Each structure stands twice: as C-alpha cells, then as structure tokens.
Amino acid sequence: MKTSYDVIVVGGGVIGSTIAWRIAQTSRKVLLLERGRLGQEASSAAAGMLGAELEMNEPGPFFQLCLESRELYPTFSDELFDLTGIEIELTPNGILRLARTTEEAAQLQETAAWQQLHGGSAMFLTSTQIAAMETSVCETFGGLFLAKDGNVNAALVTRAVGKAASLTADVIEGSPVYDIVFSPTEVTVRTATEQYHAEKVILANGAFANQFLPSMHMPPSLIPVKGQLLRIQPSGHVKLTRTISHGHFYFVPKRDGTIIVGATEEPELLSHINTVSGLSQLLLAVQDVLPGLRDAAFVDAWTGIRPLLPTREPFIGPVDANSQALVAIGHFRNGILLAPVTAEIIVSLIEGKALLAHHKAFIPQIPVSQVR
Amino acid sequence: MDILVNGQRKSVPDTTTIFSLLEQFHLQDELIAVEHNGEIIAREAYATRRLTEKDVIEIVRFVGGG
Numbered sequence: 241m242k243t244s245y246d247v248i249v250v251g252g253g254v255i256g257s258t259i260a261w262r263i264a265q266t267s268r269k270v271l272l273l274e275r276g277r278l279g280q281e282a283s284s285a286a287a288g289m290l291g292a293e294l295e296m297n298e299p300g301p302f303f304q305l306c307l308e309s310r311e312l313y314p315t316f317s318d319e320l321f322d323l324t325g326i327e328i329e330l331t332p333n334g335i336l337r338l339a340r341t342t343e344e345a346a347q348l349q350e351t352a353a354w355q356q357l358h359g360g361s362a363m364f365l366t367s368t369q370i371a372a373m374e375t376s377v378c379e380t381f382g383g384l385f386l387a388k389d390g391n392v393n394a395a396l397v398t399r400a401v402g403k404a405a406s407l408t409a410d411v412i413e414g415s416p417v418y419d420i421v422f423s424p425t426e427v428t429v430r431t432a433t434e435q436y437h438a439e440k441v442i443l444a445n446g447a448f449a450n451q452f453l454p455s456m457h458m459p460p461s462l463i464p465v466k467g468q469l470l471r472i473q474p475s476g477h478v479k480l481t482r483t484i485s486h487g488h489f490y491f492v493p494k495r496d497g498t499i500i501v502g503a504t505e506e507p508e509l510l511s512h513i514n515t516v517s518g519l520s521q522l523l524l525a526v527q528d529v530l531p532g533l534r535d536a537a538f539v540d541a542w543t544g545i546r547p548l549l550p551t552r553e554p555f556i557g558p559v560d561a562n563s564q565a566l567v568a569i570g571h572f573r574n575g576i577l578l579a580p581v582t583a584e585i586i587v588s589l590i591e592g593k594a595l596l597a598h599h600k601a602f603i604p605q606i607p608v609s610q611v612r
Numbered sequence: 613m614d615i616l617v618n619g620q621r622k623s624v625p626d627t628t629t630i631f632s633l634l635e636q637f638h639l640q641d642e643l644i645a646v647e648h649n650g651e652i653i654a655r656e657a658y659a660t661r662r663l664t665e666k667d668v669i670e671i672v673r674f675v676g677g678g
Binding site: 450458459460461463465487488505506507508548550552 | 644651
C-alpha cells in the first residue's frame with residue numbers, strides 16, 4: 241500500500257464511499273480510511289426512504305438538492321449494478337403521507353401547494369382513494385401521494401458503494417484516524433501504523449465529525465442523533481405496497497416482504513441500544529397506523545446515529561480558501577438520498593469546476609463571532 | 613447583554629445561564645440539544661453554564677423521543 245495520494249477520504253459510510261469511488265473514476269489516486277467496517281454506522285441502519293419531498297418543510301436550495309439527487313438515483317443504480325453486481329432494489333413507487341385529523345389534512349394540502357410550485361409531485365388523495373391503494377392502513381382524512389419519492393435498500397446501497405470504492409480506490413478498514421495535520425504543501429493523515437500524505441483531505445465521517453472539525457478551524461457543532469428502528473414480517477395475505485408516513489413515523493416495505501418501521505430521534509446519544517420506550521413507540525405506531533398488520537411478526541430491531549448540524553442541512557465543500565480540506569457532513573435524515581449529488585459536488589470541487597448556484601449554499605459558512 | 617439565538621439577536625440579563633434562557637422560551641422540558649459557541653453542551657451543565665456578551669446559541673428541537 242502506498243502512502244502518497246491525491247485525495248484521502250476519512251469515513252467509509254455511504255457518503256465517504258460514494259465520494260471515494262467517484263473521485264477514483266477521475267483517475268486520481270484516492271485512499272478511503274474507515275475506522276471499523278465500511279458502512280457500519282448510520283448508512284446501513286437507514287430505512288432507505290428516498291423522501292426528497294417527504295422530508296422538506298420549505299422551498300429553497302435544500303429542497304432542490306434533494307430533488308436533484310433523487311433524479312440521479314436510476315442511473316446511480318445502473319452504474320452500481322454494472323460495476324459491483326449488487327442490485328440496490330430501487331423502488332420509486334411513491335410515498336403516502338397520511339392525515340389522521342382535519343388539521344393534518346389542511347397542513348398537507350398547504351404543503352402540496354408549495355411543493356407543486358417548486359417541482360414536487362404531491363397530489364392530495366381522499367381517504368377512499370387511500371384505502372383502495374393500501375388495505376392495511378387505518379382510517380384517514382386523506383393524504384398526500386408523493387409519486388416520485390420511493391425507497392431503496394439502504395444496506396445494499398451502502399454495500400454497493402463500499403464495493404465500488406474498493407474496486408476503484410485504495411480502501412483500508414479497521415483503521416481509525418488519529419489526527420489530520422496541514423502544512424503549506426500537503427495534508428498528513430495519521431493512523432495507528434502509518435502516516436498518509438495527500439494534496440487534499442475530505443471529511444465524511446458522519447456522526448463522528450467533531451473529532452476533526454477543530455483541526456480544520458471549524459467548531460465541533462455536529463450533533464449525534466440516535467434513531468431506533470425495527471423490522472416486522474406481515475403474515476397471511478395482508479401487505480403494504482408502498483412507503484407510508486404519518487407524523488414522524490414511517491413504514492417502508494422491502495423486496496423481501498418485510499417492513500422497516502422508524503424511527504425515534506434522541507439527541508446526543510452515541511449508544512446503540514434499543515430501549516423499551518423506543519421500541520414501544522414504534523410498535524404502537526404500527527398498531528395505530530397499520531392496524532391490518534397487528535399480527536405481523538417482530539423480526540429484529542437496531543439503531544443508527546444520524547449526524548445533524550444546527551442548520552439542519554449538510555455542509556458540502558471546502559472549509560476555507562486554501563481548500564486542502566473539504567467536508568461532506570451533517571446529512572442527518574437524508575444520507576442515502578443525497579449520496580449521489582454530494583459526490584457530484586465534491587468531484588466538481590476537486591476538478592476545479594464552478595459550482596451550480598444552488599450547490600454553493602452548502603459550502604460551510606461560519607458565523608463571524610464563532611471564529612476564535 | 614446581547615446574544616444570538618438561532619441567528620436572531622436577543623437581549624438577556626447579564627446573569628443568564630443556558631437553563632434560564634431555555635425557560636424564557638419554555639423549552640426547558642423539551643427534547644432539545646443546545647450549542648454554545650459551536651460546542652454541544654451536556655444537559656447537566658445547563659444550569660451552571662453562564663452566557664456572555666455576543667455568545668452564539670443554537671437550540672435544535674427533535675420530533676420523536678425514545
């Protein structure tokens with residue numbers, strides 16, 4: 241293994257792996273360093289919703305970023321299959337957001353209105369229409385059908401981009417980074433056994449970014465947010481055909497017939513424990529929203545730690561004018577969705593190309609009073 | 613003294629702690645995370661951590677507990 245590279249990527253989740261693969265495709269020498277196993281954290285824990293419209297509360301660059309990345313997914317899927325042989329189970333059959341009160345119905349109609357103005361696909365459906373689409377769902381006051389949203393198998397996406405990185409870049413797992421040091425001519429990244437040198441370093445280590453942000457003169461403002469999820473297996477003839485969302489709970493049917501139920505949001509917790517209260521909330525949500533599935537079998541439960549920045553949006557770009565260090569962090573609930581477009585932005589920056597206007601919004605901006 | 617809370621300028625008494633600031637917003641019992649000048653502050657420190665002039669506070673709310 242050599243020790244000198246063009247780019248070193250720190251963090252082997254869905255973001256870091258996709259970035260490493262895409263930069264390697266430009267014939268640059270890339271090293272991806274992962275402290276554990278590729279994709280072991282939030283990336284493989286995700287439910288896999290491609291909820292570009294589901295997750296947005298207002299128009300703006302972030303909404304555009306999500307729509308853009310969603311449009312990249314079919315090609316992303318084909319490229320990953322051709323390179324790795326892994327099928328990521330892209331299922332763009334829409335997401336149904338349910339209203340269970342008249343107030344919720346009014347709010348969803350407002351949401352549909354602004355999203356339609358900005359490129360969204362939301363259609364308000366009546367309770368009768370929803371009942372006809374999904375037989376296991378509760379009584380509703382109607383809901384929004386987001387026709388272009390959908391879901392993908394997050395664990396397979398994570399595995400596929402990890403394999404893509406392994407086939408095109410140098411990947412070292414089981415290798416925690418101790419520190420990142422900048423000199424005028426290069427960046428040195430130190431692990432337990434080696435010092436690697438590169439022109440640029442890209443920080444993509446998700447919920448654990450605070451360890452290195454100060455060395456890049458950025459405040460350690462990343463907030464880890466634990467989520468608990470579980471999986472159920474419907475019995476008999478009852479099924480769910482598409483992703484359902486109500487409030488902050490969602491139910492994502494997978495190709496193998498199971499349904500992923502998510503999720504809690506527990507700030508500042510780095511634990512991987514499924515708790516009584518967390519799991520009961522999820523199980524009660526199933527009984528409430530999908531009463532037709534009350535006889536489903538419980539399969540398993542797990543956790544993931546989402547990386548959140550105070551702006552609730554990611555930072556994607558150089559930390560300063562020297563641009564020896566770039567970050568791709570803070571993807572929170574949208575890492576799987578945003579991996580394709582994040583990697584595109586990072587590749588453009590590495591190649592010295594001008595960014596699209598709405599991509600510039602994600603370059604780190606530090607409030608002046610925080611620069612000490 | 614003047615501080616920034618979620619990007620907005622706010623005037624608070626000189627002896628304000630993080631906890632007393634949260635009380636002003638009625639957030640002291642909510643599921644939140646607080647950052648003080650870019651650092652996450654542990655809940656146990658809210659009552660003792662004093663604010664000073666021009667401090668930058670971010671308060672982030674969460675939808676679903678565990």
